[in-house]
Amino acid sequence: MEKKAHFVKRDFPPREAPSLLLLLLVVAVLLLNALLYLYLGNLHGSSGRADAEPSLCPYGSFKLGPVKNCSPWLSCEAINREVRKLKCVGEGAVKKVFLSEWKENKVVISQLTKPELKEDFLHGLKMLKALQSKHVVRLLGYCEKQFTILTEYHPLGSLRGLNETLHIPKYKSMNTWHRRLMLAIDYVSIIHYLHSSPLGTLVMCDSNDLDKALSQYLLTSDFHILVNDLDALPLVNRSAGRLVKCGHRELWGEFVAPEQRWPYGEDVPFDDELMPPYDEKTDIWKIPDVSNFFLGHVEGSDIVRLHLFDIHAACKKKDPAERPSAQEVLDTYKKVLTLLIREAAMPSTREML
């Protein structure tokens, strides 16, 4: 007892204790801020690293898992010899998708469903080859003559199953506004990557309703998003006056952008020849609906929605030219994440002070 009193008296005179404590708290707050900046800097950096090859292998090769060396993309012969089909894990209009095995790795074989769609299939393969980056599913090989593509397997499947995945006990800790906003940031980063890709401005056309749009992206086991289906990615070249149309059929519904709908009323029958083309701003129109799906209904997601209200209102402008670019949406999302993380961190520091 006496010892304690002595210690306090000698080393920390009561007069100086509050100022020392304050100094410690200020240092703690500064440290917290520095950590926050480092964390967000990392996030910004990783989202902006649009052109980096995911496995850092030269073009035309890949590496899987802990393996050190890069292997060249598998050829027809290697696929036929070394890959074993296990079971069907997905099917779309263009491809049938099989979980398969290659040298003890789980991989995916995608095969053309019907010959009428081989143009789409080959376009998808061409895009997959040209756009390999951290945003795109990893290509492991292909066989054009057999209409086969080999890619990395992602057990969590497409984004359609996101809510179900987040209810599995193993992933429940991921079901937070923070993780969900990070997924929205991943998604907008991909749209930004496609709009400023090495090939030019590409439009994600295979997205005429929310379910369809979500089915084109995969959820990785570390909770990131990759674009997987690149079969319908037409090129816009505004300076050359080149615009696009997503298919040749009439589109309906609120999910597609207004300029994608038939503009001449019910009395005039739809005619693809008369249908005016449009640009990549159709993707921007769809962002609020996709992000709303990501944000879901968890504690804090409505606060995030409130902060995104203005940028989402801008995405929904009827005039495509008035909508923001994917870069502007991305910047706003990141600012909101920074702000909300700081706000979430502040109450405890305020209490400490």
Ligand SMILES: Nc1ncnc2c1ncn2[C@@H]1O[C@H](COP(=O)(O)OP(=O)(O)OP(=O)(O)O)[C@@H](O)[C@H]1O
């Ligand atoms: N690498 C993968 N890992 C896990 N699941 C996959 C993978 N690739 C595809 N799938 C599953 O298969 C589904 C269909 O794949 P994909 O979108 O490539 O087919 P598609 O025929 O081109 O589709 P669409 O009807 O949109 O044209 C995906 O939504 C996903 O559920």
Ligand SMILES: [Mg+2]
């Ligand atoms: Mg698809």
